[in-house]
Amino acid sequence: MDNIREAYEAVLKKLLSLRDEDTGAWTGELASSALSTALAVTALATDNDTDVAQSSVGLAWLIAHANADGGWGDTPASVSNLATTLIVCATLRSAQKQGIPGLGNAADVVLIGGEKWIESRIGRPCPETVVRALGRVYGVDRTFAAPILAYLAMCGEDTRAWLSVPPLPFLLALMPQGIYRFLRLQVVSYALPALIAVGLCRHVCVCNTSRRPAWGRLFAGALLKRLVALQPKHGGFLDAIPLTAFVVLALRHAGYGDHPVSQRGVSFLRQAVRSNGSWAIDSNLRIWVTSLAVRAVWKADERGQSAEETKRMAEWLIQAQSKEKHPFTGAIPGGWAWTDLPGGVPDADDTCGALLALKRLKESGCRVDATASVCAGLHWLRMLQNTDGGMPTFSRGWGRLPFDRSCPDISAHALSAWVSWCETTGSGQLPIQRLMQYLKKTQERDGAWTPLWFGHQGRADGKNPVVGTARVVDALRTVVGLMQKQIMLFGKYNTMLTSMLERGEAWLLEQQHEDGGWSAGAQSTVEETALAVIALTGGGGACNSAVRCGCAWLAENWRAGCERPVPIGLYFSSLWYHERLYPLIWTLEALGCNRMGSCQVR
Numbered sequence: 158m159d160n161i162r163e164a165y166e167a168v169l170k171k172l173l174s175l176r177d178e179d180t181g182a183w184t185g186e187l188a189s190s191a192l193s194t195a196l197a198v199t200a201l202a203t204d205n206d207t208d209v210a211q212s213s214v215g216l217a218w219l220i221a222h223a224n225a226d227g228g229w230g231d232t233p234a235s236v237s238n239l240a241t242t243l244i245v246c247a248t249l250r251s252a253q254k255q256g257i258p259g260l261g262n263a264a265d266v267v268l269i270g271g272e273k274w275i276e277s278r279i280g281r282p283c284p285e286t287v288v289r290a291l292g293r294v295y296g297v298d299r300t301f302a303a304p305i306l307a308y309l310a311m312c313g314e315d316t317r318a319w320l321s322v323p324p325l326p327f328l329l330a331l332m333p334q335g336i337y338r339f340l341r342l343q344v345v346s347y348a349l350p351a352l353i354a355v356g357l358c359r360h361v362c363v364c365n366t367s368r369r370p371a372w373g374r375l376f377a378g379a380l381l382k383r384l385v386a387l388q389p390k391h392g393g394f395l396d397a398i399p400l401t402a403f404v405v406l407a408l409r410h411a412g413y414g415d416h417p418v419s420q421r422g423v424s425f426l427r428q429a430v431r432s433n434g435s436w437a438i439d440s441n442l443r444i445w446v447t448s449l450a451v452r453a454v455w456k457a458d459e460r461g462q463s464a465e466e467t468k469r470m471a472e473w474l475i476q477a478q479s480k481e482k483h484p485f486t487g488a489i490p491g492g493w494a495w496t497d498l499p500g501g502v503p504d505a506d507d508t509c510g511a512l513l514a515l516k517r518l519k520e521s522g523c524r525v526d527a528t529a530s531v532c533a534g535l536h537w538l539r540m541l542q543n544t545d546g547g548m549p550t551f552s553r554g555w556g557r558l559p560f561d562r563s564c565p566d567i568s569a570h571a572l573s574a575w576v577s578w579c580e581t582t583g584s585g586q587l588p589i590q591r592l593m594q595y596l597k598k599t600q601e602r603d604g605a606w607t608p609l610w611f612g613h614q615g616r617a618d619g620k621n622p623v624v625g626t627a628r629v630v631d632a633l634r635t636v637v638g639l640m641q642k643q644i645m646l647f648g649k650y651n652t653m654l655t656s657m658l659e660r661g662e663a664w665l666l667e668q669q670h671e672d673g674g675w676s677a678g679a680q681s682t683v684e685e686t687a688l689a690v691i692a693l694t695g696g697g698g699a700c701n702s703a704v705r706c707g708c709a710w711l712a713e714n715w716r717a718g719c720e721r722p723v724p725i726g727l728y729f730s731s732l733w734y735h736e737r738l739y740p741l742i743w744t745l746e747a748l749g750c751n752r753m754g755s756c757q758v759r
Contacts, residue, residue, distance in 0.1 A: 164712035165748040172450060172741045181469045182497075185446040186737040188232035188724065189435035192241045194219055195248035196308070196402035197426045197436045200409075202255060208427070213259040214434030216252055219245055220263045222435075227270030231438075231733040232724045236614050237274060239290055240305055243282070246271040247312040284309075284321035299323050300348045301730035304355050304403045310362065311410050319362040327356025328376060330383050348729075349485065350387055350394045350404045353380050358407035377413070384418045386484050389499035392421030393429065395485075396440040396500030397729065401425055438728050444477050445495045446738045448510035453746035455521045464522065471518045471525040474511050478530055479503045486552050491537035505541055505548045506610065508534050509570040516577045531578055538571055539588050546591030547599070550609070564609035565599045566625050568592050569632035576636045593650055596629060597657060604660035612727045615678030621725060623668055623677045627688040630661040634695055662696050665689050666703055673706035674714075682723045686710055687743035694750045708751050711744050720744075 177184055198215040201208040223229060228237025229245045249268050253260060275282050279290040288306065295302045303323050310318040330353045357373055357380055364371035384404070387394065394400045405422040408414060429436055451470060455462060462470075477497040480490050485502050492503025493511040512534050515527045541553050547563025548571045572592040579589070600606055601622075608625030637654050665675070668689075674681025675689040690707040693700040714720070722735035 160712040160716065161708050161748055161751065164715040165745065168715060168741055168745045168748065169454070172454065172738070172745055175738065175741075180473055181466065182443055182447040182473055183450045183738060184441045184443045187437040187439060187441065188234070188722075188735045189218070189222075189431065189433070190231055190398070190438045190732070190734070191219060191222060191229040191233075191245055192231060192732065193398040193402070193436040193438050194434075195241075195245045196399055196406070197430070199248050199251060199308075199312070200402045200405045200423065200426055202252065202257060203423075208423075209257060211427070211430060211434070212252070213257055215430070215436070216249065216257065216260060216264070218434040219249065220260075220267050223267045223270060227267075227274035229271070230614075230724075232735055234721075234735060235724050235733045239275070239278060239294060240301065242271055242274055243287065244305065244308060246275065247309050251312040284315075284318045288321050288323075295730075299325060300351070303359070304351050304407075307355050307359055307407060308403070311406060316362070316366045319359060319366050322359045322363075324359060324363075325352050325356030327353050327360065327373070327380065331376065331379055348400075350384060351400060351407075353384055354404040354407035354411075358411040361411045381413065381416055381418060388418055388421060391428075391499050392423075392425035393440065393498075393500045394422070395502060395729070396496055396498050398426065398429055398436045398438060399732070400729070438732055438734055440496060440498050440500070442495045442736060443497055444474075444493050444501070445507050445510060446736065446742065448474070448493075448507070448514040449742045450738065451514035452517050453742045453749065455517050456746065456749060461521055464524075467518055467521055467523045468525055471515060471523045471527060474515055474518075475525070475527060475530045478511070478534065488551070489537060489540060491533035492541075493534070502551060503537070504550050505538060506550065506567045506570055508537060509567070509574040512574040513570075513577060516574075528581070531581070535575060535578060538575070542571075542588055542591065545598075546595035548592070562609075563595065565596060565606040566608035566610065566628045568595050568599075569606075569629040572596065573632040573635045576639050579639075590650070593653065596633075597653060600629075600657055600660065604664035606661070610727050611725050612731070612733070613677035614724060614733055615676075615680075619731070621677045621685070623665070623675050623685045624688055624725065626661050626665055627675075627685070627692040630658060630665060630692040631688070633658040633661065634692070638695075662693060662700060665693060666699055669703050669706070673710035675707070681710065682725070683711065683714060683720065683740040684723060684725050684743055686714075687740070687747040690747035691743065691750065694747075704751060708748055711747055715744065 175183060194215050198212045202212045222233050224237045226237055228242040230236050230238055231241055246268060249264050253264060279286050287309065291302045291305060303325055306322040310322055330349055357377065360373040361371045392401065394404060401422045405419050405426070408416060408419040413419060429440060477493060479492050479494070482489055483503055488503045492508045494501025494503050495507050512531060515531060519527065538548070541548060543549055543553055543563045545563050547568040549561060549563050550567060552561065572589060575589050605622040606625040606629045607620050607622050608628060611621050611624040612619045613621040633654055637651065637658060640651055640654070669675055670681050672681055674686040676682045676685045686707050690704050690711065693704050720740050722737055722740050724733040724735040726734040726736060728734050
C-alpha cells in the first residue's frame with residue numbers, strides 16, 4: 158500500500174503539472190503519424206521555398222521512422238500496415254521525382270525496404286492488386302480506400318491508375334443532410350469533405366484519361382460552395398491532418414488548387430506541423446482528455462482541488478459546449494466535440510464525458526449552475542439515439558459502416574451520463590431503458606463487449622474486448638449504484654443490469670495476466686490494466702484480489718519509469734494512435750480508488 162500511495166502522489170503531481178496555464182484544461186499530445194506526415198509533405202511540396210524546406214524535414218522524419226521490417230505503421234510504436242506503407246512509399250517516390258532536396262541515399266534504402274514489404278504482402282503492387290488488398294482491409298467502406306487509391310494515382314505516372322479508383326457519389330453532397338441516413342452510402346458521415354473533393358477529382362481525372370467531357374465540372378461551383386460551408390475558419394476539416402491533406406491534394410489535382418478552400422487547408426497544415434517535422438492525425442483531444450482527467454483528479458484526490466479551480470474547470474467545459482447547429486453533421490446545439498478547436502464536431506462519447514465531468518465537479522462542491530448546459534447535452538444525446546436503442550458516434554441512423562453505427566462502449570457511457578443526471582434533471586426513463594436493452598443484446602456469450610474506438614494491434618482482428626468490457630462494466634457499476642438510490646424509478650431493471658455486470662466482471666477476471674496486469678494481447682499495458690482496475694473496483698469478492706494485484710502492477714510499472722503510452726486508440730478509418738495522457742489519467746484514477754487499502758471505494 159505504501160508503493161500504491163507513493164505512485165498515486167507522483168502521478169497526481171505529474172498530471173497536474175501538465176495542465177494548460179491559461180485555461181486549466183489538459184491538451185495532451187497525440188502520437189506523430191507517418192500517414193499524416195506523408196500526406197502533409199506532398200500537400201506542401203509546391204513552389205513555395207519555405208514549404209519545400211518543411212517538406213524536406215518531414216521526409217527525413219519518415220525515413221528515420223521506417224520499421225525494422227521495412228514498412229511503416231500509423232505511429233512510431235505501431236506495427237507496419239498496408240495503407241500507411243503504400244502512402245509513404247508513394248510520397249518518397251514522388252519527392253524524388255520532384256527533386257526535393259535532402260533525400261540522399263537514405264531514401265533509396267528505405268524505399269527498397271518498403272516496396273519489399275508491400276510485395277511480400279500483396280505481390281507486385283499494380284493497381285489491380287492494390288485495389289484487391291485494400292478491399293480485404295476496408296470491405297465495402299470507401300471512406301479511406303478511395304482517397305488512398307486516388308493519392309497513389311496522383312503520385313504515379315500512369316493516368317490509367319485513376320480507372321482503379323472507385324467512384325464516389327460526390328453530387329449527393331448537394332442534397333439535404335436529412336436524407337443521408339436513408340441512402341446506402343459507402344462512406345461514413347464524417348467523410349463529406351473527402352466525398353466531395355476526392356469524388357470530383359476522380360471524376361475529372363477519369364474523364365481526362367478517357368478523353369470524355371468532365372460533366373461534373375458543371376457542379377463544381379456548388380460543390381466548392383458546400384466545402385466552404387463545411388470548412389472551419391482555420392482550414393482544418395475535423396482538425397484532422399489526413400482529411401485536410403486529402404482535400405487539398407484532390408482539389409489541386411482537379412484544377413482547383415487556387416480556391417480558398419485549398420489555400421486555407423494548406424495554411425492549416427503549415428501551422429499543424431511539429432518541431433521534429435512530423436504531423437499527428439489531429440490537433441488534440443483537449444475536451445476528451447480534460448473530461449477524463451476531471452474524473453481522475455477530482456475523484457481521486459480526497460483533499461480536493463480548490464473551489465476556484467473547480468469553478469474554473471466547470472466554466473471551461475460549459476464554454477466548450479456547442480452553441481449552434483453544426484454545419485458538418487447538422488447536429489443541434491448541446492453536444493461536445495473531442496477538441497475545442499474550430500474543426501471539432503460534436504459526438505456522443507465526448508458529450509457523455511463532459512456531462513460526467515460536470516457531475517463530478519458538482520459532487521466536489523462546484524457552485525457553478527450547469528443545469529441548462531446539462532439539459533442541453535442530455536437532449537442532444539436523446540436526439541442522437543438510434544432505433545436499436547444504442548448510441549452512434551456522430552449521426553443518427555446514417556448507416557452500418559464502421560464508426561457510423563451503434564456501439565457498446567459509447568452506449569454504456571451514455572447510460573452512465575443519463576442515470577447520473579436523471580434525478581437532478583428528470584431526463585426521462587425511455588432512453589435509459591432502450592440503452593439497457595441494447596447493452597444486453599450486444600453482450601457476447603462469454604460476457605465481453607467489443608468497443609468501436611479502441612483496439613489492440615497485437616490481435617489478428619485488431620479488436621480490444623478488455624477495453625470494451627472494462628468501459629461497460631465501469632458504467633454498469635455506476636448505474637447499479639445510482640439505481641439503488643432511485644429504486645422506485647429503476648428497481649425492475651436491477652436484476653438484468655446485475656446479471657450483465659457479473660458476467661462482465663467474470664470475463665475481466667479471467668483475462669488478468671499472471672503479472673497482475675491486463676491486455677488483449679500477450680503483454681500487459683498501463684492503459685488496459687488501469688481501465689480493468691477501475692471497472693472491477695467495488696465488485697467485492699474475487700474482484701478485490703484482482704484489483705490489489707492490478708494496483709501493485711501499476712505502482713511497480715510507475716516506479717520502473719514505464720509510463721510510455723501504447724497505440725490502443727482507433728481514430729477515423731481505424732487509424733491507430735496513442736495519447737500521452739491516457740496512462741497518467743487512468744493510472745491516477747485506478748490508484749486513487751484504492752490507495753487507502755480499500756477496494757470498495759468508488
